[in-house]
Amino acid sequence: MLDSKLPHLLLTPGEPAGIGPELVLRLATQSWAAQLTAVADYDWLRQVAQRLSIPVELYPADTQTAARQEHQPGRLAVQHVPLAVAPVPGELNTDNARYVLSCLDVAVDWCASQPHTALITGPVHKGIINDAGIAFTGHTEYLARRLGVEQVVMMLADKDLRVALVTTHLPLKQVPAAITRERLQCCIRILQHDLQQRFGLEQPRILVLGLNPHAGEQGHLGQEEQVIIAPLLSELVQQGVAVSGPVPADTAFSDRQLAGCDVVLAMYHDQGLTPIKARSFGHIANITLGLPVIRTSVDHGTALDLAALPADTDPQHRASADSLVFACHQALAMCRSADIQ
Numbered sequence: 105m106l107d108s109k110l111p112h113l114l115l116t117p118g119e120p121a122g123i124g125p126e127l128v129l130r131l132a133t134q135s136w137a138a139q140l141t142a143v144a145d146y147d148w149l150r151q152v153a154q155r156l157s158i159p160v161e162l163y164p165a166d167t168q169t170a171a172r173q174e175h176q177p178g179r180l181a182v183q184h185v186p187l188a189v190a191p192v193p194g195e196l197n198t199d200n201a202r203y204v205l206s207c208l209d210v211a212v213d214w215c216a217s218q219p220h221t222a223l224i225t226g227p228v229h230k231g232i233i234n235d236a237g238i239a240f241t242g243h244t245e246y247l248a249r250r251l252g253v254e255q256v257v258m259m260l261a262d263k264d265l266r267v268a269l270v271t272t273h274l275p276l277k278q279v280p281a282a283i284t285r286e287r288l289q290c291c292i293r294i295l296q297h298d299l300q301q302r303f304g305l306e307q308p309r310i311l312v313l314g315l316n317p318h319a320g321e322q323g324h325l326g327q328e329e330q331v332i333i334a335p336l337l338s339e340l341v342q343q344g345v346a347v348s349g350p351v352p353a354d355t356a357f358s359d360r361q362l363a364g365c366d367v368v369l370a371m372y373h374d375q376g377l378t379p380i381k382a383r384s385f386g387h388i389a390n391i392t393l394g395l396p397v398i399r400t401s402v403d404h405g406t407a408l409d410l411a412a413l414p415a416d417t418d419p420q421h422r423a424s425a426d427s428l429v430f431a432c433h434q435a436l437a438m439c440r441s442a443d444i445q
Contacts, residue, residue: 108173108234109219109220110137110138110139110173110220111137111139111177111220111222111435111436111439111440112138112139112141112216112220112221113136113138113139113140113141113202113219113221113222113416113432113435113436114141114211114214114222114224114226115128115131115140115141115142115222115224115226116142116143116144116207116223116225117142117144117149117203117207117226118143118225118227118228118229118406119196119204119226119227119228119229119232119406120144120187120191120200120203120204121139121191121192121193121194121195121196121197121200121408122194122227122229122407122408122410122413123227123406123410123412123423124224124226124227124406125144125149125152125226126156126411126422126423127226127402127423127425127428128142128144128150128180128226128279128428129149129152129153129156129158129160129180130144130158130425131217131425131429131432132160132175132177132178133158133160133177133178133440134177134429135175135177136174136175136432136436137174137175137436138174138175138432138439139172139173139175139181140172140175140180140181140356141165141180141181141182141183142180142183143182143185143207143211144182144183144184144185144207144211145184145185145186145187145203146162146164146182146184148187148190148191149180149182149230150161150162155415155417156415156422157355159178159324160178160179161178161179161180162179162180162182163179163181163182164181165182165183165184166181167183168195172403179182183210183211183214185203185207185210186203186363187200187203188202188203190382191413191443193412194409194411194412195408195410195412196229196231196232196408197232198235198236198246199236201232201233201234201235201236201238202238202344203245204228204233205233205238205240208243208247208341208405211223212247212250212251214403215250215397215398215438216396216397216418217401218353220439222397222399222400222435222436222438223397223398223399223400223435223438224399224400224401224428224431224435225243225399225400225401225402226401226402227401227402227404227405227407228242228243228406229405229406230242231427233259233306241272241273242272242273243390243392243399243401244256244272244273244392245272245273247392248279248392248394249397249401250299251395251396251397253293253394253395253396255290255295255394256271256294256393256394256395257291257295257392257393257394258272258374258390258391258392258393259295259367259390259391259392259393260377260380260381260388260389260390260391260403261388261389261391261432261434262380262383262384262387262389263384263387265362265368265380265384266366266367266368266395267367267368267369267370267376267377267379267380268291268295268367268368268369268370268376269369269371269372269373269376269377270282270283270287270288270291270369270371270372271283271287271371271372271373272373273373274311274372274373278331279315279371279372280315281329283315283332283333283371284332284366285332285336288332288333289336289340291344292310292312292340292369294393295308295310295367295369295393296308296345298347298393298394299367302393302438303438303441304441305366307346307377308346308366308367309346309347309348309364309365309366309367310345310346310348310365310366310367310369311348311351311356311361311362311364311367311368312333312337312347312348312349312350312351312369313349313350313351313352313353313356313368313369313370313371313375313376313381314328314329314333314349314350314351314352314353314371315328315329315333315371315372316328316329317352317381318350318352319350319351319352319353329350330407332342333349333350334349334350337349337350346395348364348365349369351420353370356368357379374398381403384428385403385404386403386404386424386426387403387427388403388424388425388427388430389401389403389430389431389433389434389435390402390403390431391434391438398435398436398438398439399435400427400431400435400438401431402427402428402431403427407423410422410423411423415417
């Protein structure tokens with residue numbers, strides 16, 4: 105089917121020595137009501153497909169045609185970005201760190217210039233990129249800088265729960281100072297806007313966690329709730345924002361609390377991500393809100409140990425593409441929602 109409005113999913117496999125290339129290829133064996141393009145080294149994807157006997161035929165991406173072709177299972181377009189050196193499955197190499205970011209750059213530029221296009225990213229290894237002398241704290245922060253956005257919101261979603269973060273990849277000792285009125289207000293506004301525009305929620309209900317145990321216990325266990333969080337939430341409620349809290353994090357993920365909200369806003373990384381990963385790991389999408397493009401990702405890392413498994417390993421013991429599949433479904437839903445706003 106040729107259709108210029110057909111969603112276009114751009115896939116970056118991430119760390120070439122990890123499981124990302126394998127997952128992208130396995131994804132390409134399935135049916136999708138979208139065009140799929142991998143942004144990666146063509147020859148490396150071909151070698152991975154051959155080594156693991158994944159039945160996918162690769163062909164060069166056509167960047168000139170406006171009309172799009174619905175994905176055919178077993179075929180995958182590839183926008184070639186060359187590796188610096190040939191990877192060894194399971195073995196990191198600083199020489200390929202720049203390649204990982206180059207794939208992101210190519211995909212972001214393409215995504216930003218075409219409507220109905222989304223970026224779905226595979227897992228990267230932050231350590232090896234930093235070891236190569238490149239300051240990198242994660243996809244979320246990198247994409248924000250690349251697209252000139254001052255603040256974005258990291259949100260993880262499974263089929264029933266959404267959890268967003270006020271702070272992302274910070275050492276724990278730096279978190280309290282980062283919980284400012286300005287940052288918190290901006291996070292809530294981004295959440296409200298994107299849940300309306302990209303998820304079709306007319307009045308998103310946002311449940312905000314406290315920073316401290318028992319949400320500060322009326323100031324006895326910390327002042328952030330009384331000084332920053334609660335006063336701001338009161339003002340936003342008066343302005344018509346459906347926000348509530350701050351509530352203690354240890355009880356916020358009960359069925360009763362979750363029944364009254366569309367998204368939980370946590371103050372820091374592990375406070376929010378531990379509960380959702382404990383219940384749904386491998387079936388979660390990582391979504392960056394506040395960007396001018398749609399971006400989703402997997403909920404796991406590079407799994408170098410799985411990438412290094414022999415080619416004849418039982419498929420049940422190989423890496424699962426479930427998270428990448430879910431991330432693609434989330435991106436498609438966001439494309440469709442944005443298209444009807």
